[in-house]
Amino acid sequence: MLPTPPQALAGISSMATRQLLAELLAAWQGQGGQAMNMESVGGVDAAKRVAAGEGFDLVVLASDAIDKLLHDGHLAPGSRVDLVQSGVAVAVPDGAPRPEINTEAALRTAVLAAARIGYSTGPSGTQLLKLFDRWGISAQLQGRLVQAHAGVPVGSLVASGDVALGFQQRSELIGLPGICLLGDLPAPVQITTIFSGAVATTSQQPAAVRSLLAWLAAPDTGAAKQRHGMAAA
Numbered sequence: 001m002l003p004t005p006p007q008a009l010a011g012i013s014s015m016a017t018r019q020l021l022a023e024l025l026a027a028w029q030g031q032g033g034q035a036m037n038m039e040s041v042g043g044v045d046a047a048k049r050v051a052a053g054e055g056f057d058l059v060v061l062a063s064d065a066i067d068k069l070l071h072d073g074h075l076a077p078g079s080r081v082d083l084v085q086s087g088v089a090v091a092v093p094d095g096a097p098r099p100e101i102n103t104e105a106a107l108r109t110a111v112l113a114a115a116r117i118g119y120s121t122g123p124s125g126t127q128l129l130k131l132f133d134r135w136g137i138s139a140q141l142q143g144r145l146v147q148a149h150a151g152v153p154v155g156s157l158v159a160s161g162d163v164a165l166g167f168q169q170r171s172e173l174i175g176l177p178g179i180c181l182l183g184d185l186p187a188p189v190q191i192t193t194i195f196s197g198a199v200a201t202t203s204q205q206p207a208a209v210r211s212l213l214a215w216l217a218a219p220d221t222g223a224a225k226q227r228h229g230m231a232a233a
Contacts, residue, residue: 058200084232
């Protein structure tokens with residue numbers, strides 16, 4: 001009798017790494033790796049579900065969320081593996097004027113000129129608001145800031161015309177119809193988020209998850225990360 005194949009692993013991630021993980025996990029399984037059912041949702045919701053004890057094997061979130069889950073005992077100690085670093089890009093509706101954003105001063109001007117500005121619920125959105133504070137323009141932006149609901153891409157708000165200028169991880173803006181990607185934030189104000197993976201304490205196959213994490217962090221996955229607007233961590 002043939003041996004019973006191992007049960008598929010279950011994972012959860014934030015939306016920023018959804019497309020990258022889909023490609024990498026398909027490659028992993030294509031070369032004989034264990035099957036993985038990966039769910040991607042808003043990062044805040046994902047962390048809440050892990051903290052509530054839902055049965056996952058692999059968790060991929062922004063590193064600060066991973067660290068909190070580790071601290072609270074929801075992830076296996078010592079299992080964090082940094083996978084990618086991701087920067088924030090800027091988009092406008094397709095066909096709209098394309099403001100300059102190549103310098104900090106130009107970006108500030110573009111923000112002040114925008115009727116409505118979209119940003120995410122994740123750590124990059126929090127850092128963006130801090131940047132507006134540092135620029136001293138938060139009061140001027142009152143009533144013009146639109147935070148996308150958890151799991152809703154900022155790019156969809158841009159494409160629909162709900163916002164004139166949208167900020168989100170480049171990986172979540174690449175290839176979206178109805179938007180024009182202006183480019184990344186200028187280097188002096190770029191907001192970089194590290195996304196990490198870890199083994200959930202609910203996992204019954206921790207060794208298999210650690211093997212997968214090691215492969216996801218391997219140099220051979222670097223080209224895929226670049227295609228999705230990210231860089232190896």
